[in-house]
Amino acid sequence: MSDHQIEDGEETLELQQLPLDSWHRARGGRMVPFAGYEMPVQYEGIMAEHLWTRDHAGLFDVSHMGQLLFSGPQVDAQLETLLPGDIKGLGEGRMRYSLLLAENGGIHDDLMVTRLPGGNGFETEAGDLYMVVNGACKWDDIGVFRELLPDEVGISHLDEQALLALQGPEAVNALERIVPGVASLVVMTAAAFEWNGNPLWVSRSGYTGEDGFEISLPGEAAEAFAEALCAQPEVKPIGLGARDSLRLEAGLPLYGHDLDLETTPVAADLGFALSKRRREEGGFPGHARIIAEREGAAIVKRVGLIVEGRQPVREGAAVVDADGTEVGKVTSGGFAPSVQKPIAMAYVPVALAAPGTRITLAQRGKVHHAEVVPMPFVPHRYVRKGN
Known part of the structure; x- marks a missing residue:
């Protein structure tokens, strides 16, 4: 990967390039800085790409994410000192969403952990753990792990691996055509496969609410593999805008x-990321505070909002009370192509968090009205056993 320098005030930031950088550009991807990389925000337009993924299959390049391997004696128990999930209970080829917690119970990062079987393609032992962390946090996360885990825990950053996500209801048809056997996976399971002599680690998971897969593979094989996927009639490349x-x-x-x-x-x-055993046993950062909040001491809660009208509210908009005093904040917002309405996530006082509650928002001098609704805004379509 090569670097491209940009000036940011007095600092020079080096933007890294993805293994598929030239491939994105050749396909018309509009590249923007994101999480330290140049990444495609869109190809033919966010709305069209969003709806294509909901109806067919979209290919996302998420190689900026951090892929980590953890090994060593009792590595699962060691990770449980930092994560609140049941890592020891993970079976081989099983995945779990979890959180890297700070001492105050706040969140360093959210992540996915998978127990590796033997013959996993990473040349590591059965029982070792594979983790995917957020791209913008990966170096800080690695620092936290190295500082707080004992020396006998091995930590490898798989920086030569690409990571692609194929998402949408037709993803399974397209991927099964070129990687036979992936259809046997169900959501939150993973296994090793091979394509043209290249090892693949494939999980049935993703970040869209749709059925889909994430595929880790050697960076040098990424372009040929992306070409093979996009040669399938169901698949188009999709940018960061639609991913959001x-x-x-x-x-x-x-x-x-x-x-x-x-x-x-x-x-x-x-x-849901706090397993019953871990809640009872503790042993993770912020346990006392988190349990107290779970039993009724929480002050605010993340909720979903449907915003009246057609004008979306954006991150940073204030949730205000009847006197105009700020009592909460919007953290994500935009126009939802599938819902055909503006939607948002916000932190509001617990007393205002029940579905059906009317909420007032203030953004750039304008007042917007919204209603608290259950999330997700669009039903998840994960493939589970028996589906």
Whole structure:
């Protein structure tokens, strides 16, 4: 990967390029800075790409994400000192959403952890753990892990691996055609496959609310693999813009916007990431605060909003009370192509968090009215056992 320098005030920031950089440009991708990389924000337009993914299959380049391997004695127990999920209970080829927590119970990052079987393509042992973390946080995350985990825990950053996401109801048809066997996976499971002699690690997961897959593969094979996928009639390349609108409709938080170091899992409405055993045993950062909030001490909560009219409200808009005093804040917002209405996520006082509650928003001197609604805004379409 080569670097491209841009001036940012007095600092020079080096933007890294994805393994597929020239491929994106050749296909008309409009490149923008994101998480330290040059990434495609769109190809033919955000609305069209969003709707194509909901109806067919979209290919996303998410190689900016951090791919990490953890190994060593009792590596699962060691990770449980930093994550509130049941990592020890993960079976081989099983995935779990979890959170890297700070001492105050706030969130360093949200992430996915998978227990690797033998013959996984990463040349690591059965029982080791594969983790995908957010691109903008990966270097900080690696620093936290290296500082707080004991030396016998091995941490490898798979910086030569590309990561592609194929999302949408027709993703399984397209991928099965070139990688036979992937249709046997169900949501939150993963396995090793091969394509043209290249090892693939494929999970049935994603960030759109649709059925789909994430595929880790050697960076040098990424362009040929992307070409093979986009040769399928169901598949088009999709940019960051539609990725954001899709995840917003799916009610999925974005780190640095809806989650941060001051936000706890309970306030973020991510209580499902706190397994029963871990809640009872503790042993993760912020346990006392998180349990107290879970039992009724939380002050604010992340909620979904449908905004009246056609004008979307954006991140930073204020939630205000009857006197115009700010009591909360919008953290993500935009016009939802599938819903055909403006939607948003916001943190509001717990007393205002029930569905049906009327909310007043203030943005750039204008007042908007909204209603709290359950999330997701668009039903998830994950493929589970028996589907």
